[in-house]
Amino acid sequence: xxxxxxxxxxxxxxxxxxxxxxxxxxxxxxxxxAVFILLALLIVGFTIAEPAFITIANLMSxxxxxxxxxxxxxxxxxxxxxxxxxxxxxxxxxxxVMAASYAMIVWGxxxxxxxxxxxxxGALVGLVNALLxxxxxxxxxxxxxAMMFLLSGLQLIPTAGRSISSGLxxxxxxxxxxxYDPTFLLIGRYSIFGTxxxxxxxxxxxxxxxxxxxxxxRIGRLLFATGGNEAATxxxxxxxxxxxxxxxxxxxxxxxxxxxxxxxxxxxGDISSGGSLLMDSVAAALIGFAVLNLRRPNVLGTxxxxxxxxxxxxxxTMLNAPYYTQDFVKGAVLVGALALTYxxxxxxx
Numbered sequence: 001x002x003x004x005x006x007x008x009x010x011x012x013x014x015x016x017x018x019x020x021x022x023x024x025x026x027x028x029x030x031x032x033x034a035v036f037i038l039l040a041l042l043i044v045g046f047t048i049a050e051p052a053f054i055t056i057a058n059l060m061s062x063x064x065x066x067x068x069x070x071x072x073x074x075x076x077x078x079x080x081x082x083x084x085x086x087x088x089x090x091x092x093x094x095x096x097v098m099a100a101s102y103a104m105i106v107w108g109x110x111x112x113x114x115x116x117x118x119x120x121x122g123a124l125v126g127l128v129n130a131l132l133x134x135x136x137x138x139x140x141x142x143x144x145x146a147m148m149f150l151l152s153g154l155q156l157i158p159t160a161g162r163s164i165s166s167g168l169x170x171x172x173x174x175x176x177x178x179x180y181d182p183t184f185l186l187i188g189r190y191s192i193f194g195t196x197x198x199x200x201x202x203x204x205x206x207x208x209x210x211x212x213x214x215x216x217x218r219i220g221r222l223l224f225a226t227g228g229n230e231a232a233t234x235x236x237x238x239x240x241x242x243x244x245x246x247x248x249x250x251x252x253x254x255x256x257x258x259x260x261x262x263x264x265x266x267x268x269g270d271i272s273s274g275g276s277l278l279m280d281s282v283a284a285a286l287i288g289f290a291v292l293n294l295r296r297p298n299v300l301g302t303x304x305x306x307x308x309x310x311x312x313x314x315x316x317t318m319l320n321a322p323y324y325t326q327d328f329v330k331g332a333v334l335v336g337a338l339a340l341t342y343x344x345x346x347x348x349x
Contacts, residue, residue: 035291035301038336039308046315053318060197066284066310067203068093068258072277073284073302074210075251079140080285080297081214082240082247083227084133087144089255089281091151092125094274096259098155101164101269104184106176111184118256125151126252130245148278156271164269180267188264199261203303206254210299223247224296283334284309309333 046053072089079086100118103109109117125147132143160171168176191197214220225233226243234240262273287308288301312333313326 033292035287035304035308039304039311042308042311042315046311046318050315050318053315056195058314058318060191060195060200062310062314063200063203063307064197065314066306067197067199068261069277069280069284069310070203070303070306071206071254071258071261072281073288073306074206074299075254076281076285077288077297077299077302078210078214078223078247078250081223081227082244083230084140084244084247085144086129086248086251086255087141087278088125088129088147088151089251089258090274090276090278091148091155092122092252092255093259093262093277094271095125095151095155096122096256097263097266097273098159098164098269098271100184100260100263101180102158104180105164105166105168105178105269106158106170108178109181111181111187114181114184115187115260118260119253122252122254122256122259123249124252125255126249127245129252130248133248134241134244159269161271163271185264185267188261188266199265202257202261206257207299207303210250214299219243219246227297280309280330281306283330286334 043054052058072093075089076086096118099121100114103114103117104111129140129144129147132138132146133140138146158171159168162168164176166176166179170176187198187202192201214223222233222238222243223246225236225238226240230240233243258277259274263269266273284306285297285302287305288298288303289295291298291301291304294301309330312329316326316329317323
């Protein structure tokens with residue numbers, strides 16, 4: 001009987017089992033920690049180039065700057081979880097800025113009446129979006145796109161297209177006599193112990209609450225189940241109509257919360273506010289897919305994505321990079337994060 005030694009067999013290029021396991025482990029580590037690895041490299045690089053980057057004041061400034069985007073991105077994440085998409089969040093935030101300003105400057109309301117009123121406005125918009133999507137069966141992109149245009153025009157009508165500030169001349173020729181409530185301005189300008197901005201506390205609170213809701217409760221599991229297989233979720237006894245409605249109401253409410261933070265920060269109702277919020281929050285939510293290799297919507301990933309983009313833009317600004325390169329950089333980051341997630345995530349035969 002003829003025998004053939006293993007050494008005489010031609011090499012096929014197949015790695016030994018131990019090497020394959022090591023490569024697989026390395027790939028899994030890179031996929032899970034790619035965003036955090038890149039974030040750490042950015043922080044080290046910017047600190048070497050500009051030591052002032054790593055100061056507590058600058059880091060808090062970064063977190064404060066990304067707080068609104070992170071809050072809105074968290075709302076986008078919830079709608080993505082149910083298989084939807086909310087294009088109206090930027091318009092809701094901008095309209096909330098105008099609504100808060102109008103309530104205080106024209107109606108003379110204080111912070112304790114304005115904040116609940118504006119949050120209720122956002123929840124109502126989310127409810128209308130849900131009605132269009134789950135009851136009238138309008139595709140989510142079309143329904144929320146229509147809402148975006150509706151709100152973009154609606155916010156200009158009460159002031160005839162003018163920004164809202166103290167002494168505003170109303171369409172009937174009279175002057176507004178109200179002013180921003182100092183308590184309201186604390187939301188966007190006050191720092192706890194002189195270090196921690198209130199906006200950052202709000203962002204962290206939203207992140208924790210939504211993380212618990214989506215990752216640790218039955219409702220959260222049903223939200224993802226709805227996005228994964230709506231028919232199966234319905235057959236299992238869950239109300240997908242209520243789940244989708246909840247997702248869009250949460251998204252609208254968080255968008256209004258972001259608008260409140262903006263209004264409290266700038267102290268006026270600027271008609272140009274919220275222009276880039278939609279794209280920035282969507283980018284944060286999509287970058288979040290790459291965090292921990294979850295490859296699905298997740299709130300903590302969205303927050304990490306927003307912080308990542310904020311660190312990148314802040315560092316480029318400190319290095320005097322031209323402002324017109326920022327959108328390109330954000331696009332490159334998004335492409336890179338998704339390529340790492342889905343490119344490295346493909347199994348090799």
